[in-house]
Amino acid sequence: MATFRQRALNEAAMHQTGRYYEEAGPVSGYFGKNVLDLDKMRKYMSQKAYEAVIASVKFGAKLDRSVSDEIADGMKTWAIEMGATHYTHLFHPLTDSTAEKHEAFVSVSEGHAFEKFKGSALVQQEPDASSFPNGGLRNTFEARGYSAWDPSSPVFIMDGTLCIPSVFVSYTGEALDTKAPNLKSMHALSVAATRVASLFDEAVSSVWVNLGIEQEYFLVDESLYNARPDLMLSGRTVIGHTSAKDQQLEDHYFGAIPSRVSSFMKDFETEAYKLGILLQTRHNEVAPNQFECAPLYCEATKAIDQNMMLMIIMQKVAEKHHLKVIFHEKPFDGVNGSGKHCNWSIVTDTGTNLLSPGKTPTKNLSFLSFYAAVLKAMHRHHFLMMTSVASLSNSYRLGGNEAPPAVMSVFSGSTLYRVFQSIMNMKDIKESSSAQESITIVNSIPEIFPDNTDRNRTSPFAFTGNRFEFRAVGSSQNVASTVYILNSVVAESLNEFRDEVDALEADGIERSEAVMKVVRRFITESKDIMFEGNGYSKEWEEESEKRGLRAVRNVPESYEVYHEKQTLDMFSSLGVLAPNEVEARFEILNETYVKKLQIEARIIGDICLNHVIPAAVRYQNILIENVKGVKEIFGKDYMNYCSAEIETLKKISTYINNVSVDVDALVEARKKANRIENIAERAKVYSHSVKDMMDKVRLSADNLEMLIDDEMWPLPKYRELLFF
Numbered sequence: 001m002a003t004f005r006q007r008a009l010n011e012a013a014m015h016q017t018g019r020y021y022e023e024a025g026p027v028s029g030y031f032g033k034n035v036l037d038l039d040k041m042r043k044y045m046s047q048k049a050y051e052a053v054i055a056s057v058k059f060g061a062k063l064d065r066s067v068s069d070e071i072a073d074g075m076k077t078w079a080i081e082m083g084a085t086h087y088t089h090l091f092h093p094l095t096d097s098t099a100e101k102h103e104a105f106v107s108v109s110e111g112h113a114f115e116k117f118k119g120s121a122l123v124q125q126e127p128d129a130s131s132f133p134n135g136g137l138r139n140t141f142e143a144r145g146y147s148a149w150d151p152s153s154p155v156f157i158m159d160g161t162l163c164i165p166s167v168f169v170s171y172t173g174e175a176l177d178t179k180a181p182n183l184k185s186m187h188a189l190s191v192a193a194t195r196v197a198s199l200f201d202e203a204v205s206s207v208w209v210n211l212g213i214e215q216e217y218f219l220v221d222e223s224l225y226n227a228r229p230d231l232m233l234s235g236r237t238v239i240g241h242t243s244a245k246d247q248q249l250e251d252h253y254f255g256a257i258p259s260r261v262s263s264f265m266k267d268f269e270t271e272a273y274k275l276g277i278l279l280q281t282r283h284n285e286v287a288p289n290q291f292e293c294a295p296l297y298c299e300a301t302k303a304i305d306q307n308m309m310l311m312i313i314m315q316k317v318a319e320k321h322h323l324k325v326i327f328h329e330k331p332f333d334g335v336n337g338s339g340k341h342c343n344w345s346i347v348t349d350t351g352t353n354l355l356s357p358g359k360t361p362t363k364n365l366s367f368l369s370f371y372a373a374v375l376k377a378m379h380r381h382h383f384l385m386m387t388s389v390a391s392l393s394n395s396y397r398l399g400g401n402e403a404p405p406a407v408m409s410v411f412s413g414s415t416l417y418r419v420f421q422s423i424m425n426m427k428d429i430k431e432s433s434s435a436q437e438s439i440t441i442v443n444s445i446p447e448i449f450p451d452n453t454d455r456n457r458t459s460p461f462a463f464t465g466n467r468f469e470f471r472a473v474g475s476s477q478n479v480a481s482t483v484y485i486l487n488s489v490v491a492e493s494l495n496e497f498r499d500e501v502d503a504l505e506a507d508g509i510e511r512s513e514a515v516m517k518v519v520r521r522f523i524t525e526s527k528d529i530m531f532e533g534n535g536y537s538k539e540w541e542e543e544s545e546k547r548g549l550r551a552v553r554n555v556p557e558s559y560e561v562y563h564e565k566q567t568l569d570m571f572s573s574l575g576v577l578a579p580n581e582v583e584a585r586f587e588i589l590n591e592t593y594v595k596k597l598q599i600e601a602r603i604i605g606d607i608c609l610n611h612v613i614p615a616a617v618r619y620q621n622i623l624i625e626n627v628k629g630v631k632e633i634f635g636k637d638y639m640n641y642c643s644a645e646i647e648t649l650k651k652i653s654t655y656i657n658n659v660s661v662d663v664d665a666l667v668e669a670r671k672k673a674n675r676i677e678n679i680a681e682r683a684k685v686y687s688h689s690v691k692d693m694m695d696k697v698r699l700s701a702d703n704l705e706m707l708i709d710d711e712m713w714p715l716p717k718y719r720e721l722l723f724f
Contacts, residue, residue, distance in 0.1 A: 068119025
């Protein structure tokens with residue numbers, strides 16, 4: 001066996017099961033110990049400072065800088081008691097990851113060291129903005145950018161550093177991150193949802209978004225991971241023949257968790273609990289060595305920050321266990337990819353879940369109003385919503401088994417779907433024998449419990465009893481990049497809903513009657529987005545096209561939706577993104593697509609030239625020597641004794657030649673694409689010519705893996721990566 005692969009397998013066999021972060025006592029004893037929550041703030045801050053934070057967190061009040069020094073001093077005292085030596089503004093640049101610049105508390109005056117943390121440092125920090133993706137919003141020589149504290153998400157300590165969740169903006173105020181537009185979208189949604197909710201309850205003064213983020217991931221032994229250059233550099237295997245056994249028997253899903261994995265899970269859960277992340281679920285996923293964890297839902301900003309922190313924690317803890325966590329959406333060809341299911345709901349400040357039906361006519365009328373508005377938003381912006389999850393890595397996953405199709409649809413469940421059919425088919429309210437007749441239809445809706453509507457795993461956007469589950473988000477993505485779009489499109493729809501109700505009331509129509517008219521129109525106009533069947537089926541692919549629903553067939557081509565008028569108008573009208581900020585994201589998406597595919601293309605070329613072809617040639621030479629020996633012994637009859645070897649030799653020679661020729665063609669395809677100046681056009685060429693050529697190279701390389709002597713193959717195989 002090739003030395004590198006054998007050494008990796010030997011090292012992997014030596015890795016043991018153990019615990020490294022175990023805490024004594026129940027979880028409740030240490031839950032949130034590394035978070036400066038409101039209870040701790042009361043202890044470390046003055047009443048004035050504490051009330052200022054409360055007003056900002058609970059009511060969105062602007063933080064008065066006059067008390068920022070008091071707040072910062074309280075934070076510093078707590079952090080130092082917890083062993084922190086540095087602080088950082090933790091922000092989410094447009095890279096789907098986090099960024100941080102650490103500053104020490106310690107300062108020196110007249111030869112004496114002391115800890116210092118001013119309110120100005122808490123409220124604002126200045127990291128370099130020129131080296132992050134900006135889509136043309138900044139010039140390279142214009143480095144200044146600002147991170148600013150987001151009080152809606154609590155500060156915490158990680159690795160001896162006080163982490164301050166923050167937004168990141170340019171010197172001129174444009175959003176250079178995912179958090180800033182997300183906060184703006186939640187404000188827009190709160191305003192719009194409050195307008196509609198107040199039709200039914202005048203006590204409602206604000207609305208917030210709740211989010212529960214399920215995280216799927218793969219685990220690979222560290223030694224085997226290090227022996228795969230493609231996994232190390234791109235997060236996925238660019239070559240690799242499928243294993244004889246993978247997920248066919250469906251025996252991994254919800255199976256007994258392996259001991260080594262269980263120890264890892266318990267350790268990262270312990271660290272997550274310290275940061276206030278309430279993880280509740282862990283289990284085996286469908287593919288071998290694929291797993292999932294899920295927290296209890298919480299306010300969206302906090303949920304997104306916690307999910308990003310969870311990914312960091314998992315990677316750090318995995319190192320102790322000699323494991324590597326892979327968040328790539330499709331690290332292994334032929335088996336399930338990984339997603340990040342987002343359970344999204346909207347809740348009033350009075351504690352009402354606006355997506356939860358009830359038993360009373362008023363509650364059901366409110367529920368129908370919000371549900372209809374969501375349907376309208378999904379129908380109007382269905383292509384934008386699917387494009388929000390479109391990336392190179394997620395494109396390998398969408399449309400496959402256990403992954404949502406690349407076209408948007410909304411699953412409601414049989415109970416609700418029948419109600420919507422009744423609403424669409426009813427006569428106009430004015431023509432009804434009485435107003436009560438329309439109310440009866442609303443009143444007839446049964447209370448919907450989570451188990452009263454089935455779950456459709458083939459739907460990208462499914463109603464699950466009191467929330468919507470958006471299943472198409474990729475496992476490596478920052479959820480904020482999708483949630484701010486979801487919040488925005490629903491806010492637009494809710495504003496339209498309230499405007500129409502107001503117009504009908506102005507015409508003298510009674511409120512409940514006016515609401516039902518708008519509900520009926522929204523549902524009727526959006527009926528094409530509703531689908532209750534199998535989203536994987538060929539029939540749905542054909543049917544969705546007939547309904548005018550656009551599927552994401554090509555990732556860069558789908559990005560053109562950001563240039564469409566209704567997209568630009570929607571973001572601008574809500575104040576979520578200005579046109580230049582939308583254009584910047586369009587540029588960054590295309591640039592990221594090109595760079596990631598370029599990296600993968602280089603990797604597959606390097607692996608084939610430096611690993612695959614040399615191994616194939618070595619085995620080819622062995623076969624040649626074997627044939628020569630047989631001919632020497634048997635003379636003219638040698639073909640009767642080595643025809644199999646000769647056929648194998650022919651196949652190997654053909655594949656070696658194919659790989660060599662196709663890698664050269666791949667390099668030329670990249671060079672040709674790189675000469676295209678416009679990044680959007682370059683991305684489209686990459687998505688066709690470069691990607692297609694990579695598939696061609698892979699086919700020959702994978703065939704060689706099945707022909708070459710197993711002991712000579714240099715890279716860990718799927719059976720070894722997926723079954724450690």
